[in-house]
Amino acid sequence: MRLEEIYSKYDEIAKSGGLPFLQCKKCGYKFFYARHICPKCGSKDLEVTKSNGIGTVFSWTKIYRKNDSFIYGIVELEEGFRVYCNITEDVQIGDKVKINVSVLNDGKYKILAGKLK
Amino acid sequence: MITGFASSLYKKYEGSTFELLTDTTLSALEMAGLEKNDIDGMFITSLPGTFDGYATSHFFTNQVSQYLGIKPKFTDMIDYGGASALTMIYKAYKAIRAGEAESVLCIVGGKASYLRSKGVPVDSVDKAYNNMVSITPFDKLFRGLEELNPVSDYALVANRHKHLFKSTDEQRALIAVRQRFNAMQNDKAMFREPLTVDQVLNSTMVSYPLRLLEIVYPIDGFHVFVVSKKKKSKSAIRELDILGYGEAHWPSMPSELDDIVYTPAVESAKGLLNEKIDAFELYDSFTITVLLQAEDIGLAEKGKGGEFFEKHDTTYKGDVPINTGGGTLNLGQPAYMSGGVILEEALLQLNDIADGHQVKGANTVLVNGIGGWNRSHSVTLVLGEKK
Secondary structure, three states: OOHHHHHHHHHHHHOOOOOEEEEEOOOOOEEOOOOOOOOOOOOOOEEEEEOOOEEEEEEEEEEEOOOOEEEEEEEEEOOOOEEEEEEOOOOOOOOEEEEEEEEOOOOOEEEEEEEOO | OEEEEEEEEEOOOOOOHHHHHHHHHHHHHHHHOOOHHHOOEEEEOOOOOOEOOEOOOOOHHHHHHHHHOOOOOEEEEOOOHHHHHHHHHHHHHHHHHOOOOOEEEEEEEEEOHHHHHHOOOHHHHHHHOOOOOOOOOOHHHHOOOOOOOOHHHHHHHHHHHHHHHOOOHHHHHHHHHHHHHHHOOOOOOOOOOOOOHHHHHHOOEEEOOEEHHHEOOEEEEEEEEEEEOOOOOOOOOOOOEEEEEEEEEOOOOHHHOOOOOOOOHHHHOOOOOOOOOOEEEEOOOEHHHHHHHHHHOOOOOOOOHHHHHHHOOOOOOOOOOEOOOOHHHHHOEEOOOOHHHHHHHHHHHHOOOOOOOOOOOOOEEEEEEEEOOOOOEEEEEEEEOOO
C-alpha cells in the first residue's frame, strides 16, 4: 500500500468516529502513526484495521491557560499500540477510556478520549 | 582543543540575529587569539523562527559565512537542537585530528523573543507560521490536538515518573532550588533571588505537574566555541581533551518507545561515569529533565532520581555538584537550546574561572546534552586534561 491509500482507509474509519491503526502482517507489530513500511521489520505487507477504541490512560497532563484548561495525554489501546490524544475530563493513569476521532476541516485528526462509564 | 569561548545572553536583543552571532564569534576568536580568516571549518545549528523571525533560511550556513566574511573549507548544520553544541565539539576535535581543519567555529543560539511574542512554544512553531513548518511526519494524525509541547510532553513524563516510581513534586522542586543556589553566585544568571521548595510548588501550574519555576525561560543569545589545533593567544586556557564520548539517537514518537521515562542518555552515557568526575552539567530544560539524566547516566538507579537529590548536596559546594552555575533554568535558554549554557559552564569550571561558584579542584566534568524533538538525541562528553 502507498501512504496515500493508507490515509484514505484511515479517513474512511475516522470519518465515522473510529480509530484506525496499522498492523504488520509479517511481524505482527501494531502502530498508529502511518508509514508504508513497518517501523520494526521493514515489511510493506501492512493492513489497516479499526480499533475497538478502548484503552487505558498511559499518562496525562492538564494544561492551564489564562481562562481555561485542557487535558492532553497518551492512551494505550487494548490492541497494544498508543496514541496521543486530548482527554475530555479529569482522569488518573490506568483509567479505562474510550476514544472518539473526528476529522477537522484541514484534514487533521482530533482524537478525544473520555472515561468509559 | 577548545581555545576560545564566548556567550551573549539577552532577555530581548533588539538588533539583528546576524549581528549578535557575529559579535559573540569575535569575542570567542579574541580569546583564542585567532583572526576570522584562520577559520577553516564551521558547525552551526538553528531552529525555525529563531533567526530574525524567519521560519527557515535558504542555505543557512552560507548566509552565516557570508555575513561573517569567512571562507571555511567545510560548514555543517547539526540538527539535534539542545544537544547540538556537544556534537559540534566532538566533530571539531575529530576534524582537527584528521587534519581536515585547524580552526573550527561551533555556533549555537538565535533569538527566542520572536516566537515568545507570538505566545507559541518551540515545538508548536507550526502554529506561528500557519502550518508551513512540519513537526513530525505524522502531522495529520498529531497536530489536530491541543498541547503545549515541549512543556506538556515533559509533563507527561513527570506524571508517569510519579506514578511508576512515587517520585514527588517536592523532589523536582529541590532541583530548581539547588540550581538557584548556584545561580545566586553567578553574575551571568537572570534569576538570582533566593528560592525555596514552597515557592517552586506555589508558582503557577503550567502543565501538571510542572510549575512555572521548573521550566526554562527562552531568551535571545549565542554561544560560540573555537576548537583549534593551536592557540595563538596568551590566555591561560587549559589544554582540554574529550576523555569520554557517547551519542544516541531515539527518533521514535515517544508513544512508540517501551516507556517514556527513559532518555537516550541511557545509551550515550554508558560506561562514562567514574569517581574522577568532579562536576556534572546536565541538560536542564525542565526539572524533570535533570532528574531523568541523574538516573540515566547512572548517578541513581532508575526511579530513585528524586531520592538522589534528597540524599546528596548537588550545589557547587556539595558532594555531587550538578549544574554548578545555575543552569538554563536561571540563565535563560538561548533560542530554545540549553547546550551552549551547560558546555560553557563546564569550561568555566575546568579553567578555574567560575567566579563565585567554582567547584574546588574541578579537573574532570561530565556534560550531558539532550535535544531534538521530544528528547530524541543525547550526547555525553567527559572533558578534562589527558594525563
